[in-house]
Amino acid sequence: MNPPPGGVFATSSTTVSLGGSLQVESLNTDRDACGEFGSNRALHGNGARLIDLGEREQTALSFRMYDFLHTVVVSICWEPAVEINKCRVRLVSMGTAVATAYTMAGENEEDGSTVFRPGTAALSPVRTVVALALWLGAIHFNLLLVLASVFVFPGHIAALVLGTQLFFMFAPVSNTNGWGRNVARFICKHAVGYFPITLHVEDYDAFDPNTAYVFGYEPHCAMPLGLWVLAAPMGFMPLPKMKILASSAAFYTPFQRQIWTWLGLVPASRKNFSYYLGAGYSCAVVPGGLREMRYMDHEPDSEVAFIRSRKGFVRIAIQTGCPLVPVFCFGQDRVYNWWRPGSNLLVKIVGLLKAPAIVFWGKFGTFIPFRLPMHVFVGRPIEVTKNNQPTMDEINEVHEKFVMGLQELFNKHKYKAGCPNLQLQVI
Structure with missing residues (x-):
């Protein structure tokens, strides 16, 4: 075999x-x-x-x-x-x-699903913090550099620091860089097991290594951290080529754009989406995106998926003939505290910049998330018929199948994830 x-x-x-x-x-x-x-x-x-x-x-x-x-x-x-x-x-x-x-x-679980549990016993606290800092700390690091340049550093040092940030903001970066791939493996090895994140695949054998899939991941929350368990360096899924589509704003953040590119992320654009699917890469997207943050609330038994009007990913899946896969993460809403500005104008401005519309923090007010378990459930692929010019009726039909698949995935597994009272609002 x-x-x-x-x-x-x-x-x-x-x-x-x-x-x-x-x-x-x-x-x-x-x-x-x-x-x-x-x-x-x-x-x-x-x-x-x-x-x-x-x-x-x-x-x-x-x-x-x-x-x-x-x-x-x-x-x-x-x-x-x-x-x-x-x-x-x-x-x-x-x-x-x-x-x-x-x-x-x-x-192998009794229900036929396959579960991957990253090991946690041998985690080094120091290496884990370093991995989390590389993975999630770039925004805080850049903000610290800017503040230090304005208020602390002398003029020539401040100019050097800001110039370095500008260089890393636009310098070419490649995900085939050997040193970068080592950094990506280090992050996956020490960061994913920190929570830990457990991956549940309903039908592992349904995935063909020679087929590209569109993974629709929900919810977004403050940061879709559970999504990273699908990243190529993790290697859990039997798919040799995988990309995660992330907000393009992340790729204008010095140092973060390098780290995330090495981890297999690319800017979320229609061009990138179609290109990578056409090249045989499976792609994971968060359909609700940053706009979903506007509908988040602090209710402990409520989760939001802003997908009713998000049909672009379905259109591209049909155009490329790639099956859709619903994915849901339980526990992700608890790993960060967050606050959303009350001004709708400010929220809209931030949205136009494709930046998060909330302020979030973890342990001790830092970027380090709270250590709470997450469970990511991968549903069965939804087959689509390839059509370069799908009608709205075709798109709506497939989109409804995806929404129903996501709701079924949520309702079926919320008890296993330890969230029996959790309700999903699909808006």
């Missing part, structure tokens, strides 16, 4: 035998990861453990390696075929006799 290009191999038990000689073939041109191990050990469950099997019967297997979170993702090809749980294996260290491994298991 051949694994999909994304690095996940689906099968069904809890023990993986690493008997005899383990051949490792690197598929990453940036790193020489080929190796061979003579190991009588086994990977067991979620515990990131190796168990010595001694003289027990061994099973031969081969590994294909994928670049993932500083190390690799491994697809398991069995010879002969052996059934194991859907899992991802991250090799942390490799030696001639011992290979230490960490599993990110895609556990």
Whole structure:
């Protein structure tokens, strides 16, 4: 059985035998990861453990390696075929006799869904703070630099600082930069497990690695942090090419535009959306966008999805023939406190600038979010018929299927997410 290009191999038990000689073939041109191990050990469950099997019967297997979170993702090809749980294996260290491994298991739930739980036991507090700062602290850092330049630094230092910010605001940036990809892996490794964010996929096998999908993610909240679990460096979904579309204002923020580009984000525009889908990339968007913030409230049992009039993403999905996938995140509304200005004029001005219409903060009034669990649920793909010039009736029909799919996803899983009283307002 051949694994999909994304690095996940689906099968069904809890023990993986690493008997005899383990051949490792690197598929990453940036790193020489080929190796061979003579190991009588086994990977067991979620515990990131190796168990010595001694003289027990061994099973031969081969590994294909994928670049993932500083190390690799491994697809398991069995010879002969052996059934194991859907899992991802991250090799942390490799030696001639011992290979230490960490599993990110895609556990099979009773309802048929697959769940990915990032590990939290080995998180370093210092590295986690650094990762969160790189991921979310650019706006605060830039504001601090501007204030220091105005009130603290002498003129020549202030000019140098502001000039540096302008340079990084417009300097070309590439997501293929090796150093940048290392930063992206570092952030994913240490930041996503901080909450942690758990990914639930209703029908993992419904996703074809050779197909591009449009993921419609809700809600936006102060910051759609749960969306990052779908980012390409995470590698949970069996899709080798993934982009997240974010507000274009983020890509005029020095340092943030570099970090987010390395993480696989691109400015949210119709041109980018169509281009990447046409190039075979799956794209994740937040249909409600920044405008959804205008309808947020502080009610503990209420969540808002501003999608009734948001049909552009549906039109592009039909034009490119890409299936739509509803995605909902529970718990995201609690990771930041927020305040929205009372002036409608100010809110409209901020909206024209494509900037957040609220002020938000986390721990100690900083950018560091509160450490509360989030659960991201991925629904089943909604197939569409490709049409370069869809009518409004066609768009409305598919859009209604998406809205219904999102509502069903919410109602079906809110109990599992620990939010039985939560209500979704679709406006």
